[in-house]
Amino acid sequence: MPTAIAVxxxxxxxxxxxxxxxxxxxxxxxxxxxxxxxxxxVQLLLDRHGHVVVVCPAAASPATEQRLHTVRALLESDRIAIVRTALPPLGAAVLVRQLRQLSGCDFSPGVLASAARLLTHYVYAGAVLGSVAKLDRVPVGLTSHVKGWLPGAQFGVLAGPVAELVRVGSGPDALTGPEFTTDLVLARGQLQSDWPATVLAPRWQVRAVQETALPESSPRWWGTPKLVEFAAHLADLPVLYQLVASVRRETCHWCRMELIGDRCGFCAAPLPAAEPPRATAPSPR
Incomplete structure (x- = not known):
């Protein structure tokens, strides 16, 4: 059975x-x-799948995170990985779906858990907002906050991989997009805007646009219910597989799980820094 992905x-x-x-x-x-x-x-998931990778947004309540750590501690299991992500709700959902796709491949649980950090850099997550006055999770300037109170103002905001903000409809309003082929998923809130599909998608050379329901936590994350959330991402499993498979694999020095990148997805131990080469004594003449 594939590694279980939980949310x-x-x-x-x-x-x-x-x-x-x-x-x-x-x-x-x-x-x-x-x-x-x-x-x-969780015990049932462990019995069925062997290992569990739980994706927990950084914006989740402290009680939710504490529950996960309590469950892992009480089960005394080193087969549960708790993966945190700072992506906004729709971007986090895209990341989860990518992990679900990869869980059916031949990757070990350790590689799958640590792949979440890698994949995050390839998710372009943002939203069109009717106001940025209460946006506190993406850095914006004071001028944008003031303009956010103006009736009819709309802003394009990119939360990751880099933070950007533009005012929609006033001069250049392009957000930095991916340099690779993506699909775009969008979710509509209480804002009337087709900007992600009609403007952003062509500029980013998006292959396909799909719509889904707005996550319940999105208005709270973005600071307003007047939004259209979007996330451009790698959708094809062969591309995702090649991306993860191309990264060098290491063995965690603490829990011995396999990993990619610089941190174990199960115990969170960092990869030890490489030791400098030792000086070689000159050979006697």
Missing amino acids: TSPDLVLPPTDPATPPAAVLPGPETRSLDAALAD
């Missing part, structure tokens, strides 16, 4: 790209699920 909210589960994409398990927070039930849920 902390149903918002993070997008429709599969194809019938072969494995589903994600939803682990409800402590406000709706007792600790005993949560322990049983």
Whole structure:
């Protein structure tokens, strides 16, 4: 069985790209699920899949994160990885779907967990906002905050891989896009705007545009319900596979799990710095 991919909210589960994409398990927070039930849920996943990779947004409540660590500690299991992501809700959902796609491949659980950090750099996540007055998760200038109160103002905001903000409809309003072929998924809130599909997608040379329901947490993350959220991403499994497979694999010095990058996805231990080469004593003449 493939490594189980679990999430902390149903918002993070997008429709599969194809019938072969494995589903994600939803682990409800402590406000709706007792600790005993949560322990049983995760134990069942471990029994069925061997390892579990849980994606937990950085914006999740402290109680949700604490629950995950409590479950892992009580089960005394080193087969549970808790992966944090700072991506906005729709971008995080795209990342989860990519991990679901890759979980059906021949990657080890350690490589799959640490691949999340790599894939994040290839997700262009943003939104069109009717106001940036309450936006506190993406750096914006004071002038933009003031203009955000003006009726009818709209802003294009990119949260990652780099933070950018432009005012839609006033001169150049291009956001820095990917230099590779992507698909675009968008979710509409209470803002009337086709800018992501009609302006951004052609400029970014997007291959296909798909719509989905707006995550429940998006208005809170972006500071306004007047938004259209979008995320450009790598959608083809062969491309995702090649991207992850091309990275050098290491073995974690702490838990011995396989990893890519500079940090273990299971125990979070950093990869030790390479030791400088030792000086060689001159040979006697």
